Each structure stands twice: as structure tokens, then as C-alpha cells.
Amino acid sequence: MRFVLGLLKPRLQVLGTDLAGEVVATGSNISSFSVSDRVFGFTDTGLASQAEYVALSPTGNLATIPDNIDYQHAAASLEGAHYAYAFIRRASIKPGQSILINGASGAIGSALLQFARQYGAHITATCSTKNIALIKSLAADKVYDYTRQDFTRHNDCYDFIFDTVGKSSFGKCRPLLKSKGVYTSSELGKFAQNPILAAFTALGKGKKVIFPVPYSIRESLPFIKKHLQEGTFKPVIDREYPLAAIAEAYAYVLTGQKTGNVVVSIQGKHSSDT
Numbered sequence: 001m002r003f004v005l006g007l008l009k010p011r012l013q014v015l016g017t018d019l020a021g022e023v024v025a026t027g028s029n030i031s032s033f034s035v036s037d038r039v040f041g042f043t044d045t046g047l048a049s050q051a052e053y054v055a056l057s058p059t060g061n062l063a064t065i066p067d068n069i070d071y072q073h074a075a076a077s078l079e080g081a082h083y084a085y086a087f088i089r090r091a092s093i094k095p096g097q098s099i100l101i102n103g104a105s106g107a108i109g110s111a112l113l114q115f116a117r118q119y120g121a122h123i124t125a126t127c128s129t130k131n132i133a134l135i136k137s138l139a140a141d142k143v144y145d146y147t148r149q150d151f152t153r154h155n156d157c158y159d160f161i162f163d164t165v166g167k168s169s170f171g172k173c174r175p176l177l178k179s180k181g182v183y184t185s186s187e188l189g190k191f192a193q194n195p196i197l198a199a200f201t202a203l204g205k206g207k208k209v210i211f212p213v214p215y216s217i218r219e220s221l222p223f224i225k226k227h228l229q230e231g232t233f234k235p236v237i238d239r240e241y242p243l244a245a246i247a248e249a250y251a252y253v254l255t256g257q258k259t260g261n262v263v264v265s266i267q268g269k270h271s272s273d274t
């Protein structure tokens with residue numbers, strides 16, 4: 001039997017299935033949440049819609065929002081960080097290692113950068129000109145502007161290359177990896193080769209491809225919440241749109257040039273109105 005949490009009134013949503021809002025009703029068998037709780041979470045079921053109210057089962061994909069976090073940042077802290085968590089968990093970053101994050105200004109990349117800096121690694125990141133200051137403020141040690149520089153043409157050496165936007169390939173990055181270096185990408189690759197390369201390179205002792213299959217939200221959500229509480233993760237928000245401007249919000253995200261996250265506010269204003 002699935003227990004019904006009841007109605008959650010989302011205040012804010014990131015495009016997709018991420019939610020932050022207030023519990024307005026609970027089923028009689030629910031003890032983990034109460035009316036008026038501020039909660040956030042997501043379902044990751046491809047629910048391609050937005051709504052003012054939603055009924056959810058409290059199956060581990062919801063948590064209370066830390067007191068120091070507003071609804072905007074709670075909504076923006078979810079799915080990008082969930083995928084960043086998969087990168088972090090599958091790599092074992094050690095202090096002093098060198099890592100590169102390709103696409104550090106995306107939702108996944110900007111979360112990964114903030115998580116990775118906790119490990120004391122030397123971080124090189126890529127972004128476009130407009131985001132260099134932001135990426136440096138998130139503690140990248142070195143930045144390549146991908147509109148002017150191709151990081152694969154420089155003689156750097158990395159323990160890990162995380163491509164969070166799938167714009168590179170193992171073939172191009174291989175020469176930059178140390179002898180036991182690891183390449184990992186958010187995408188399957190042009191020929192869907194990344195999972196196959198992951199299987200083959202796992203058998204050898206040299207450079208490897210790891211495919212970051214996401215972990216359960218039950219595992220990533222407590223990790224995200226802890227970093228929000230401790231102030232070691234602050235999700236990057238680019239724009240906020242009211243629900244009425246949802247088509248505009250999607251059009252902007254589909255440009256592939258958003259920075260961090262785009263938030264949809266159920267009753268809010270367009271961020272350019274303020």
C-alpha cells in the first residue's frame with residue numbers, strides 16, 4: 001500500500017519535477033510530515049507538467065527545507081545537485097588531486113564544483129566569458145573560457161575529468177588524464193559509447209571511463225540538505241518566471257545557455273520585473 005502524503009502546495013518549481021512548497025493536508029497514516037511543513041523534493045518520473053497542488057507519497061523523495069533556505073533556493077537545489085552527487089559518489093577525490101569540470105556554470109556543474117571543493121582538490125573549470133567571475137567565486141582555481149579556449153589543447157594533467165554537459169569525449173580527453181585518471185560524462189556520447197567504454201576500461205588498470213548512473217533520491221537528498229544547512233552549497237539561480245510565462249521559461253532553458261537553474265514561481269513575478 002502506498003501512503004498518501006496529501007496535498008503539497010508548491011510555491012516554486014524548477015523546470016521538470018523539482019518542487020519546494022508547503023504541506024496543506026496529510027493522510028491519517030502520515031507521521032513524517034505535518035501541515036505547514038516547508039518541504040522540497042522531486043519525483044524524477046518524467047512528470048512533464050507544472051501545477052499549483054500535487055499529491056505525493058512520502059517515499060523518501062521529500063524532506064523538510066532547512067530553516068536557513070528560502071523556497072527559491074530549495075527548489076533550485078535538487079535535480080542538478082542530485083546528478084552532481086552521482087559524479088561525486090562514483091569518484092573518490094583525494095586532497096591535492098587535479099580535476100576538471102566541463103560546463104561548470106550549468107545546474108549540474110555549479111553544484112559539482114561546490115561539492116568537489118570540499119575534498120581539497122585543485123579544480124579547473126570551463127564556462128563562457130559571462131560566467132568567469134561566478135565560477136571563480138565558487139572556488140575554481142583555474143578557468144577556461146570555452147568560447148575562446150579549448151581545454152583539450154592545453155598540456156594539463158588531471159586525475160578526473162567530469163564533463164557535466166557532454167560536450168567532450170573520452171578520446172579527446174584521454175591524453176590529459178594521468179595514468180589512472182578517470183573520465184566521466186553526463187551524456188551517453190555521440191555514439192552512445194560512454195557506458196560501453198565504462199565496461200571495457202573497468203577491466204584494465206589504466207585510464208578509465210565511469211558512467212555516473214544516478215543514485216536513489218533517498219541517498220542524494222540528505223546529502224544535499226546537509227550541504228545546504230552547512231552553507232557549503234548554494235544553488236545558482238539564473239532567472240525566475242511566473243507560471244503564466246512557462247513557455248518563455250522553457251524557451252530560455254532550451255537555448256542551452258542558462259546559468260545554473262531556472263525557477264518557476266507559482267504565484268510569483270518575472271525576475272526581470274524586480
Ligand SMILES: NC(=O)c1ccc[n+]([C@@H]2O[C@H](COP(=O)([O-])OP(=O)(O)OC[C@H]3O[C@@H](n4cnc5c(N)ncnc54)[C@H](OP(=O)(O)O)[C@@H]3O)[C@@H](O)[C@H]2O)c1
Nearest residue numbers: 079080103105106107108127128131146164167186256258
Ligand atoms: N539539470 C538537470 O536537472 C538535468 C537532469 C537530467 C539530465 N541533464 C542533462 O545534463 C546536462 C547538463 O545539464 P545542466 O542543466 O547542468 O546544463 P544545461 O542547461 O544543459 O547547459 C547549460 C550550460 O552548458 C554550458 N555550456 C554550453 N556549451 C558548452 C561547452 N561547449 N562547453 C562547456 N560548457 C558549455 C553553458 O555555459 P555558459 O552559460 O557559461 O555558456 C551553460 O551553463 C544536459 O545535457 C542535460 O540534458 C540535466
